[in-house]
Amino acid sequence: MVGEVHGMVEKRGSGLWLTHVMMIAGVLVIFFPIWLAFVASTVTQPEIVRPPMPLWPGDQLVENYSKALFSGVNVPVSTMLFNSLVMAIGIAVGKIIISLLSAFAIVYFKFPGKMLFFWMIFLTLMLPVEVRIVPTYEVVAGFGMLNSYGGLIMPLIASATATFLFRQFFLTIPDELAEAARVDGAKPMQFFWDIVVPMSRTNVAALFVILFIYGWNQYLWPLLITTDPEMNTIVMGIKQMFPSGDDVADWPVIMATSILAMIPPVIVVVSMQRLFIRGLVDSEK
């Protein structure tokens, strides 16, 4: 009986085969833009500008990628990759540290103005950087932080998602642990380092994955505050590689750059898939 029902619910034989075919077709369609970019990064410029371009990789992979990495168009792509890495890690680590500390203060202490600060942090959830770009730009310019890592990172860690996540998590830590720590005469910071931080390991890792991608993929903010090509990040710098006039773009180098721009976040997402999905679900709740 159970077998028959399974037969009705889950496809077997020709039905299963068809399901796989549909799935593969879907994956191919979704994947096609990435494949095409990869192919374009392995052929010569003349092969691209005389359409249709080939759909199978050529033999120029090493040439195109080394040209992109070491000379680029305005600035070597290796420089932009480094800037992106600093920015993404800076945002992820910075946000995690300030959020762990403030969530700990909010959950484990009673102090004057607590609710005021709580609501202050809560409000920052509501306003993405895109909405306050002009005045934020003025603040950063006023501090002389244009074209600096600080200017790239700081305005983007002023948001409360991570604080809320940690607050929710800390509330689930059994009170007995804090009670025991207090009875043993442990200082609050000892409790924080020895109990709270180790218990938050998985949440920290999941959040790191999400924040790394968030930081890496930023576009508008680096576009505004990095006027010096040496400070460009790869995601915004790729647009600067297109010529402004009627000149033909150097497609193989640009497409090699686009592949280089997606490799780090793809590696992070695919290799830490479980953490990534967990982080996604956590941060949207």
Place this chain on the structure above:
Amino acid sequence: MEKRVTFRGWLLPLLLIAPQVVISAVFFFYPAGQAIWQSLFIPDPFGLSSQYVGLGNFEFLLGDKFYRASFVTTAVFSILVTLCSMIPALFLAVIADRLIKGSGVYRTMLIWPYAVAPAIAGVLWLFMFNTRVGVVSWYLGQLGYDWNHVLNGGEAMGLVVVASAWGRISYNFLFFFAALQAVPRSVIEAAAIDGARFWRRFWTIVLPLLSPTTFFLLVVNVVYSFFETFGVIHTITAGGPQQSTTVLVYKVFSDGFVGQDLGSSSAQSVILLIVVGALTIIQFKFIEKRVHY
């Protein structure tokens, strides 16, 4: 909710919370306040002085046909991006859910586009549809269709919609797939014993059970298409042709940084702030409901 057990002292917690409060104040509250303040003034062309105009900037905006057009563009854009990213994602999730083996492999392949930045997605799609070298536009030409998103506003909109929806398919797929896996097998099997075929089971049982996820994704995708698609539009169309892809966030940027019209740009920021506020309230209302669901 509060902890029963708390530590004593008030200096330490203030020090702990200080970094976040200082960063929020400097990079969030001060700029947000500035946006509201500047929205009440019109600066002179040399930036030396500014004249108080009250709600003048807002009145001007609401009467401005370009601004109203940008609202309509944003609405069309968000609806299309949401539909174009949710429907394929649901379809793929339903297929993946029918497979007992191998769905993990497909899932790994399908989450790739999520990691691709919107601006990079813009470059990839621009490359495919480029009027001179694009493969897809070339094949369309062979079929007798003359693709030109540089001149044709409708095609430009189509291209930015597809490029924006592409990465979101991965995101929506993950949520739909997780929700489908959580549908109790026994319910499906019971319906199967009663003779309900696959599509009937899907419409009458599975889809209603997915409705919390679907509603959640609707809100999240609208928020995404409002605020996170700037990179796609800037790389593909730069708001053109004839402002046909100038969404609200793009207009804040182009009026503020390109046009240097700070009063209007700030007023637009304030209007967006109200829109975000409304969307956030909807999101929270819904999440409360989902908790009790």
